[in-house]
Amino acid sequence: DGGITQSPKYLFRKEGQNVTLSCEQNLNHDAMYWYRQDPGQGLRLIYYSQIVNDFQKGDIAEGYSVSREKKESFPLTVTSAQKNPTAFYLCASRAAAGSYEQYFGPGTRLTVT
């Protein structure tokens, strides 16, 4: 079955620690995305990548970092510089930039205390 996997489903960290969220896709999609969703709000774009070894900042990139060394993988690191990291994080992919729907992973809920 093709799809997007995110792990873990729930993640707990102490304040001041960096944490990396995993996102893997086997859809052979070129483009991948990271979004943050807070209660009662829509999706806010953190970073996106349209091709391997290239990525761009989204609307709320501060305190986050990404890498795209392989087509199928797009890990997100939440650094200690992110002031309010507790949120639901969603990874998505699409076949290419342009008018294609995005496929979403199941999400990771990160809690930082």
Add this chain to the structure above:
Amino acid sequence: SQELEQSPQSLIVQEGKNLTINCTSSKTLYGLYWYKQKYGEGLIFLMMLQKGGEEKSHEKITAKLDEKKQQSSLHITASQPSHAGIYLCGADIYTNAGKSTFGDGTTLTVKP
């Protein structure tokens, strides 16, 4: 998102009733997408609209994009408890930008 306004924010309907959710932009939309989300889960793709005046249906859900490609509506006929969830519209506002903008979502509750 202020670029994509979704209304209403929440909706409670009796089972069997029809309902409409709207998604509006001041800019031309090059691709308009509707998704459904269960709380705490990922988004499920419902439909994509690209052409002005386009209309698509899937089971009891119909989505339309207006001629000017600035407004879309999602209509559910004879709602059922299985329709409950959060509906989000997403759009490609800037052609070939590679990224989409999302509305804030509409939470739908269907009372049996």
